[in-house]
Amino acid sequence: MDNALRLGIAGLGTVGTGVLDILKSHGGTLATRAGRPIALTAVSARTRKKDRGHDLSKVDWFDDPVALAAAPNVDVVVELIGGEAGAAKQTVETALANGKHVVTANKALLAHHGVALAKAAEAKGVSLNFEAAVAGGIPVIKTLREGLAGNAVRKVFGIMNGTCNYILTKMADEGRSFADVLAEAQRLGYAEADPTFDVGGFDTAHKLAILTSLAFGTQVNVESIAIEGIEAITLEDIRNAAELGYKIKLLGVAVAHAEGIEQRVHATLVPKGSPVSETDGVFNAVVVKGDFVGDLMLEGRGAGSHPTASAVVADVVDIARGFRLPTFGIPAARLRPYVSAPQMAHEGGFYVSLTLHDRPGAVASVARILADEQISIESIVQRGAASSETARATAPFILITHNTLEPAIRKAIARIEKDGHVVGNPRVIRIERL
Ligand code: HSE
Secondary structure: OOOOEEEEEEOOOHHHHHHHHHHHHHHHHHHHHHOOOEEEEEEEOOOOOOOOOOOOOOOEEEOOHHHHHOOOOOOEEEEOOOOOOHHHHHHHHHHHHOOOEEEEOOHHHHHHHHHHHHHHHHHHOOOEEOHHHOOOOOOHHHHHHHHOOOOOEEEEEEEOOHHHHHHHHHHHHHOOOHHHHHHHHHHOOOOOOOOHHHHOOHHHHHHHHHHHHHHHOEOOOOOOOEEOOOOOOOHHHHHHHHHOOEEEEEEEEEEEEOOEEEEEEEEEEEEOOOHHHHOOOOEEEEEEEEOOOEEEEEEEEOOOHHHHHHHHHHHHHHHHOOOOOOOOOOOHHHOEOOOEOOOOOOEEEEEEEEEEEOOOOHHHHHHHHHHHOOOOEEEEEEOOOOOOOOOOOEEEEEEEEOOEEHHHHHHHHHHHHHOOOEEEEEEEEEEOOO
């Protein structure tokens, strides 16, 4: 065991326990693949008493993960605490400062401090690996950093949050409420400690910022991402979209334009039958458009104990093999400064859901405003008024536009809202025709 790679795991929650499961199941195979044994020598977690189904009696226990990060019997610190600051950040910084390799699943930390941490790793000649930070078990970091090194990437997008995809899928397939399915996703270990990170789109934004840096060779920049979550999506939106030939997915999208980079996270209508639309449940899908390879889509489980642990262990094996790459594929000092594309560069179709007063001229007024703004309609659904007394005077009106520029649709909606025929707030969802 003299040449064993010694692991210290900080954080024994859903993913940490999954790592223990893999080490137990595949210890011998991993040693063969890596050319040396991988030995767990230290752990840190909030409570020692919890039964995790593993004998940890021979492993050093640290109440403080930062102390684990400095322990002499640890070569690789596996940081599974989570969060952009606090103990997670201190643990990673301490490990790197002590010349230890780091494997982390912490997307928030990398999205906010990725460049500084990459520099710290380079300064000590150690690895900072983070396959598990994006899209769970899908090897998307390896794909961008290694497999697509021969390409210029112009666009990367996908479904990167298992919790949101699970919620949207179950709402669509089973007609269940948002809150009910979110509780189930939490029970299954998909959601973040604070699930508003999932449903508010922030988790997807963290992952997108990392992919953007790898894809375009720019500094990580999460601050410039326009973020919308799925909290406002209703069962009615999902049903309307289905009727019109679409599904609703939470997408992260990054595009390299001549003027700069566009990054956005929002619920999106995608045509049924498109590959991303078929990615359901906890599955994630990442699409990369490379100039020589063409379009590539990777799909797999984006959350959960074992899929995410699978990515963590792959990073550990790379380190055991002595395989080391710059964190974001090129030396940190050569990452280009991030330049944002002008706001609202998006051009595409839009789903618009309105509640109109059920009276002559209402639809005509909406159509006139859209025509004024040069927006062409692809399809319309107008339902009869509902049966209750209060609802009788109003009618849902849903339309899909052909491709248009975002400023035009926003201007049209502002005019429609002021025109006196609409009740409540119009709902607008972007369409990606993929
Ligand atoms: N909460 C995340 C998700 C876990 O649902 O995708 C994986 O990052």
